[in-house]
Amino acid sequence: MPAADVTDVDQSWSIREIADEFDVTHRTVRHYEDLGLISPERRGTTRVYRRRDRTRLALILRGKRLGFPLEEIRTIIDLYDRPRGKASQLEYVLSQIDERRRDLEQRRRDLEDALAELGEFERRCRADLDHLS
Template sequence: MPTPVATDLDRTWTIREIADEFAVTHRTVRHYEDLGLITPERRGTTRVYHRRDRTRLALILRGKRLGFPLEEIRTIIDLYDRPRGRASQLEYVLGQIDERRTDLEQRRRDLEDAITELAEFERRCRADLARLS
């Protein structure tokens, strides 16, 4: 009887491998597990991460980099498991992207205004200092 061939789909990772790959701490990985965002298999006290966990962690970290709160990330990830799966997930994400972009553009305008105001304040302070010297 031939030995079953393990495929890349069967690959598993340890917490160390997952944490190293995504440049996060073990504590961060465990935190996402505690929140139910990833659900590694348990073999005794050892966590075994499957492709699904790895994909979900990548999505979590991407969402965090883009500024999404964890509950929004959870919604986006959980939509994938629903009947319409990927389509409903993408529709939801597109709406969230629009909201996030609008928020970031407003923040950029606010920062640009603050920098302009700061430059003007600096100019006046330097002028006052020059008059006092």
């Protein structure tokens, strides 16, 4: 292997590289750091992100896209470092997925009801307008 190759273990990224890769702002990355969700190394005032930080950031952003609150995301991420690591993490995530799915399905029913009501209101308004013409 050529000397210029870097292994995954040694690979690092700057805040700019991390932010660009995940299409978030530097402020967002620093916010997750302030919350203790990621913990880059420091070289003076420079943040150095490792594979663990990238993985955690990917999990944070996925959790946010799925509507999980940051405290739930923290719990999920932190479970990985405990005894039974991945197994306990996956069990917890599955229970949270079930809860999130129920919430989203209820929201979908609520939206469908609101759309139906809006459609009926529109129909009545158009009928009233036709009677006035």
